[in-house]
Amino acid sequence: MSSSKLLSWYDINAREMPWRIPPHESKSGKKPDPYKIWLSEIMLQQTTVATVKSYFIKFITLWPTIFDLAKANDNDVMAAWAGLGYYARARNLLKCSRIIVTDFEGVFPTSLKELQMLPGVGPYTSAAIAAIAFNLSETVMDGNVERVMARIYAIKKPLPSSKPELYEGAKKITPKQRPGDFAQAVMDLGSTVCLPRNPKCHICPWETNCLANQNDIAEKLPIKLKKPPKPMRYGIIYVVNREDGAWLLERRETKGLLGGMLGWPTSEWSEKATEDAPITTKWVTSTQSVHHIFTHFKLNLIVKIACSPTHVKPKSNKFNFQSDFVISDLPKLMQKVFAVALIEIKKNPALKKAGQ
DNA sequence: CACACGTGGGA
């Protein structure tokens, strides 16, 4: 297995990404901005390149350097992250930027050990930053690399127990020359050629070296255990529009699901939907409910809508009327709820006031 | 180690 074969492939086939130094510039010594590599790698955790691109450009435009990000308003950063998911990443992004500015004078450390002490930076991201931003010969292991290694070495032991073996395989072929390009090349290969289903072995630079391809079992690898079904949860969510046009929202608790994000007041989400209205009023129940799929459960929410007079005070001070928000500041689930509420408001004259 | 943690796209 030769890394040079893959690097030659990468020289021609590298995907374009806003944070990436293309191979011809990389070879002539152009260095990436560690801030951009770090930011992109955090965004790319469990998230596709296609999805990340526009968010990356937005962040770089709003906060061009780590110093800008470190002094940003927390709610502005959470709003900019809205829709991207896994919101702990955004909270850790802020924490990390402030550590880098206050403890490291704005300069990222280069060792895996120091990088892994940063919030949101684990085994994968530390190696990716070291390899891509600093061109150090570190071995990156993500889902792509796992799949490629399982195939070229024909490792039949199922994931996740095979991870150490897969890592050793990757480490063995990590080159001293161009380790950053190599890391990105394996991931490009995994995302465009060595696909989970229907791998394109006939155009793969490692076609003749790959043990799985030689045995015609590439598509069967890596072997993964089946995932248990997602349980269903139910709840009631409340959309209140005040006569002056403001909407009733809450800033969700910092920890847990959608932590730190804006959202509509909601009951708990459990086996059974239970009322927990934020104000006492006459509610209109939407004909449509909202269905949403999270990583570990499915959710069905009944949407209740009300129009309230301006003097109404919510039952809890965690709820606030806000007129200065845009719907894109909210997580996708909350955007879906709002869309359903608007349909109901449009249909129902009793909910229409204040020029809505 | 198992589980919590979002969302969108493809087959």
Place this chain on the structure above:
DNA sequence: TTCCCAAGTGT
């Protein structure tokens, strides 16, 4: 519809 997958980390 349903399932899998995507440049994982924190607890």
